[in-house]
Amino acid sequence: MEILVTLDTIKNYDGSEILKLPPGSLVTKEARIFAASKGIKIYVGNELLKEPFPANSPPAKKAVISVIGEDRVGIIAGISEVLAKNNVNILDITQTSIEGLFTMIMVVDISGCTVSFEDLKKLLEDRGKSLSVRVDAQREEVFRFMHRI
Amino acid sequence: MSFSRDEIIETIRMVQAENLDIRTITLGISLRDCTGESVFEVSEKIYRKLTSTAGSLVPVAKELEAEFGIPIVNKRISVTPIAIVAESCREKDLTPIAEAMDNAARELGIDFIGGFSALVQKGFTRGDINLINSIPEALSATERVCASVNAASTRAGINMDAVLAMGHVIKKTAELTAARDGIGCAKLVVFANAVEDNPFMAGAFHGPGEAETTVNIGISGPGVVNTVIRRLGEGADFGELAEAVKRTAFKITRAGELIGREAARRLGASFGVIDLSLAPTPAVGDSIANILEAMGLERCGAPGTTAALMLLNDAVKKGGAMAASYVGGLSGAFIPVSEDAGMIRAASDGALTIEKLEAMTCVCSVGLDMIAIPGDTSAETIAGIIADEMAIGVVNKKTTAVRIIPAPGKKAGDFVEFGGLLGRAPVMPVNSFDSSIFVRRGGRIPPPVQSLTN
Numbered sequence: 001m002e003i004l005v006t007l008d009t010i011k012n013y014d015g016s017e018i019l020k021l022p023p024g025s026l027v028t029k030e031a032r033i034f035a036a037s038k039g040i041k042i043y044v045g046n047e048l049l050k051e052p053f054p055a056n057s058p059p060a061k062k063a064v065i066s067v068i069g070e071d072r073v074g075i076i077a078g079i080s081e082v083l084a085k086n087n088v089n090i091l092d093i094t095q096t097s098i099e100g101l102f103t104m105i106m107v108v109d110i111s112g113c114t115v116s117f118e119d120l121k122k123l124l125e126d127r128g129k130s131l132s133v134r135v136d137a138q139r140e141e142v143f144r145f146m147h148r149i
Numbered sequence: 150m151s152f153s154r155d156e157i158i159e160t161i162r163m164v165q166a167e168n169l170d171i172r173t174i175t176l177g178i179s180l181r182d183c184t185g186e187s188v189f190e191v192s193e194k195i196y197r198k199l200t201s202t203a204g205s206l207v208p209v210a211k212e213l214e215a216e217f218g219i220p221i222v223n224k225r226i227s228v229t230p231i232a233i234v235a236e237s238c239r240e241k242d243l244t245p246i247a248e249a250m251d252n253a254a255r256e257l258g259i260d261f262i263g264g265f266s267a268l269v270q271k272g273f274t275r276g277d278i279n280l281i282n283s284i285p286e287a288l289s290a291t292e293r294v295c296a297s298v299n300a301a302s303t304r305a306g307i308n309m310d311a312v313l314a315m316g317h318v319i320k321k322t323a324e325l326t327a328a329r330d331g332i333g334c335a336k337l338v339v340f341a342n343a344v345e346d347n348p349f350m351a352g353a354f355h356g357p358g359e360a361e362t363t364v365n366i367g368i369s370g371p372g373v374v375n376t377v378i379r380r381l382g383e384g385a386d387f388g389e390l391a392e393a394v395k396r397t398a399f400k401i402t403r404a405g406e407l408i409g410r411e412a413a414r415r416l417g418a419s420f421g422v423i424d425l426s427l428a429p430t431p432a433v434g435d436s437i438a439n440i441l442e443a444m445g446l447e448r449c450g451a452p453g454t455t456a457a458l459m460l461l462n463d464a465v466k467k468g469g470a471m472a473a474s475y476v477g478g479l480s481g482a483f484i485p486v487s488e489d490a491g492m493i494r495a496a497s498d499g500a501l502t503i504e505k506l507e508a509m510t511c512v513c514s515v516g517l518d519m520i521a522i523p524g525d526t527s528a529e530t531i532a533g534i535i536a537d538e539m540a541i542g543v544v545n546k547k548t549t550a551v552r553i554i555p556a557p558g559k560k561a562g563d564f565v566e567f568g569g570l571l572g573r574a575p576v577m578p579v580n581s582f583d584s585s586i587f588v589r590r591g592g593r594i595p596p597p598v599q600s601l602t603n
Contacts, residue, residue, distance in 0.1 A: 006360075006361075007360070007361070007417070007418075007419060008360070008361040008362075011361075011417060030419055033414070034417055037414070037417075064152075064157055066157060066158075066161055068161075094154055096154075103154075103158070105154055105157050105158075107151070107152075117215065117216055118212070118215045118216075121215060136161060136218055137218070138160075138216070138217055138218030138219075139216050139217055139218075140151075141217070141407055142160065142217045142218065142219065142404060142407060143152045143156060143157060143160060144151075144152075145403040145404065145406065145407040146156075146160055146400045146403045146404055147152060147156045147159075147160075147400070
């Protein structure tokens with residue numbers, strides 16, 4: 001009988017989506033998270049193990065888009081057009097233009113985005129180039145981790 | 150908006166202007182299931198295990214880089230010390246294993262693979278001896294394999310037989326790679342108190358107490374700290390300096406924590422540790438020496454340097470420890486001479502000597518790192534340098550190491566060029582008095598009274 005079931009045990013398990021373990025088995029949290037991510041349900045005896053939280057951290061919902069460059073007509077319009085085309089909703093927007101240096105920061109909702117984050121980034125970068133500004137897109141977690149305890 | 154504009158701008162500036170990056174994602178892989186009786190059988194098993202386990206490391210790292218907008222400079226692998234894996238091989242030459250590791254690394258797109266290692270602080274097994282004897286050949290025949298030998302610990306003392314042997318191994322490795330200024334030695338570290346979860350090369354290996362696969366993260370950001378200190382100006386007192394470094398270290402480390410957790414989840418590996426080290430690169434502004442100079446020293450190496458480094462190292466740990474859930478590895482500022490533009494300048498100006506560097510290693514990680522010395526330095530003198538550094542580590546219960554390059558055909562004042570992250574270094578003069586009778590005594594320097602803690 002296995003007393004302890006670890007991440008590695010689950011990784012080497014290539015059976016069906018239901019893993020039955022004898023009553024009393026201990027399953028590490030890491031193993032449960034991994035099983036949940038692979039869609040494997042673990043039964044200890046007859047009891048279904050609950051998925052640990054966060055089993056699958058929810059897919060990215062928000063991203064921060066920053067635009068820096070020389071001010072000119074049509075920057076916001078150009079960037080928002082790319083976002084609208086790909087079903088990205090703008091939640092918040094702030095912009096300043098001091099002595100000709102333009103900075104804009106947008107917080108957007110990407111949960112309904114029709115392309116992958118990487119592709120969206122590329123589209124924004126290309127558009128930025130044609131407007132001669134630098135565009136960056138980052139998932140919001142970076143800022144949450146760095147600036148909030 | 151949940152963040153202020155200034156916070157967002159600050160993060161973007163750190164990445165774009167101040168070289169904030171994740172220095173390395175290192176995937177530790179256990180090779181304990183790759184043993185065998187023939188070195189070729191073992192090599193084959195290792196190659197297969199590495200390529201099948203680490204296939205997604207580089208793609209996942211690229212994905213994270215794009216999503217979070219923070220560059221991940223190096224993707225690396227550390228493995229179980231090969232001396233343990235190859236213990237039961239009948240052949241004495243373990244070079245084929247190094248070649249198998251090198252091939253796997255090339256195929257996976259990984260820049261360095263660490264773990265061609267032996268732990269011999271108290272004595273040698275057959276596998277240890279075979280590994281140490283194979284190091285010069287293995288490092289000259291491969292590009293990406295890194296070797297390390299733990300020759301001392303606080304609990305065991307200093308294995309002086311190993312120290313003297315490593316003096317000779319370093320000389321031999323330099324000779325075999327003479328055409329490239331002895332670059333083999335840049336991939337070889339001698340340790341005291343080596344740690345099992347170090348993500349940084351050349352000293353990374355996957356310790357015997359580790360999980361099957363583990364993700365360890367090395368953070369970076371000397372450029373960010375440098376800017377913060379410069380902005381404070383000359384009027385700030387030491388309390389204010391330390392506070393500013395702590396705040397910055399917290400932010401840098403949080404970025405590492407986020408990437409580490411996410412990388413572990415996507416790779417299906419355990420999340421190991423964040424290594425709270427400030428690691429420089431040869432890029433302008435990405436220098437530890439420049440931080441010390443920003444505190445008010447004309448050059449790194451001037452009197453006050455050790456105190457400045459102590460403040461920096463401690464503040465980084467205090468800020469970082471709160472930002473990370475698991476801290477480990479080497480966790481301290483690195484002072485590799487050839488990889489740090491400020492150190493290179495200080496050394497070529499004569500401000501920085503080996504003796505000063507040795508003093509600095511008392512208050513930071515990791516040791517005499519990437520120092521080029523004249524090619525005619527004897528193996529015994531190198532062993533003496535190693536013994537001194539081991540003593541500092543053993544007595545202070547900390548990790549210390551020596552990565553030194555006796556550059557063939559070069560004398561003090563010349564330059565060696567390694568290229569890439571390894572950088573370039575001025576050849577530094579070495580004390581020319583002889584220590585051969587001392588280092589040839591052999592045996593083990595007993596552990597200090599500090600080891601009696603139970």
